[in-house]
Amino acid sequence: MKETIYTIPVNDAYQAGGECPLCALQMTLDQQLLEYYLGPALMEPDVRKTTNQKGFCREHLQALYASESNRLGLGLTLHTHLKDVSADLLAQLDGAAAVGRRTLLSGREKDYKDRLAATARAISVREADCAICDRLSQTMERYLDVIFYQYFQDPAFRETFDHGPGYCLPHLSLLVEGASRHLSQNQVSVFMPALASLQRRCLETLTDDVEWYTLKFDYRNSDKSWKNSKDALPRSIRRLSGGFERKSNK
Numbered sequence: 001m002k003e004t005i006y007t008i009p010v011n012d013a014y015q016a017g018g019e020c021p022l023c024a025l026q027m028t029l030d031q032q033l034l035e036y037y038l039g040p041a042l043m044e045p046d047v048r049k050t051t052n053q054k055g056f057c058r059e060h061l062q063a064l065y066a067s068e069s070n071r072l073g074l075g076l077t078l079h080t081h082l083k084d085v086s087a088d089l090l091a092q093l094d095g096a097a098a099v100g101r102r103t104l105l106s107g108r109e110k111d112y113k114d115r116l117a118a119t120a121r122a123i124s125v126r127e128a129d130c131a132i133c134d135r136l137s138q139t140m141e142r143y144l145d146v147i148f149y150q151y152f153q154d155p156a157f158r159e160t161f162d163h164g165p166g167y168c169l170p171h172l173s174l175l176v177e178g179a180s181r182h183l184s185q186n187q188v189s190v191f192m193p194a195l196a197s198l199q200r201r202c203l204e205t206l207t208d209d210v211e212w213y214t215l216k217f218d219y220r221n222s223d224k225s226w227k228n229s230k231d232a233l234p235r236s237i238r239r240l241s242g243g244f245e246r247k248s249n250k
């Protein structure tokens with residue numbers, strides 16, 4: 001693998017020393033994609049074809065709106081997306097309504113249940129589909145490729161990885177799942193023990209910090225130092241759920 005456009009962000013995230021390097025990568029990417037879909041690209045026919053069809057998930061719709069950077073652009077994008085959604089879903093609803101009338105006449109109950117379930121699924125798919133989430137997961141996959149490649153080719157990267165801060169649970173899952181696809185069994189026998197020991201260290205420290213946070217509520221400890229526990233709850237929430245703070249424009 002040559003050095004690619006994905007190598008630099010990966011190395012930057014691992015050098016930055018945050019809580020989860022993959023959260024750092026995702027946060028930067030997320031911000032770039034929000035800017036992209038509100039920038040000049042939104043008038044390009046190919047981009048509009050994608051956003052008309054996929055639209056955005058709840059989280060990204062809210063972030064696009066909250067960015068306040070191009071409300072006209074967001075309006076134009078949503079206008080054509082709404083037309084696309086309406087044409088599709090109203091046809092589905094009409095179909096479901098018609099099958100209701102038919103089964104009322106024929107008495108075949110199973111037909112209408114299947115049709116309603118299929119219509120509900122079709123609505124859920126449209127609701128969850130997201131142009132930004134799709135690009136995020138494609139690019140995170142490229143980043144995984146770089147991480148696994150560098151882990152076995154670059155001793156300095158391996159050293160940084162092995163002594164890193166650990167991962168939030170969603171990204172731990174992404175790494176383990178990625179290892180199953182990218183690595184040979186021999187490579188797994190090197191990579192997984194390192195990941196397990198890294199993650200054990202990070203979870204044990206966090207658990208101790210949260211315990212000390214709770215013990216500080218005991219009046220006998222009130223004069224003692226907080227040690228590293230003052231922000232133990234938000235750190236736990238980020239570690240458990242992978243939440244990262246999106247930069248606000250305000």
Ligand SMILES: [Zn+2]
Binds near residue numbers: 021022023168169170
């Ligand atoms: Zn993470």
Ligand SMILES: [Zn+2]
Binds near residue numbers: 056058059060131132
């Ligand atoms: Zn999304």
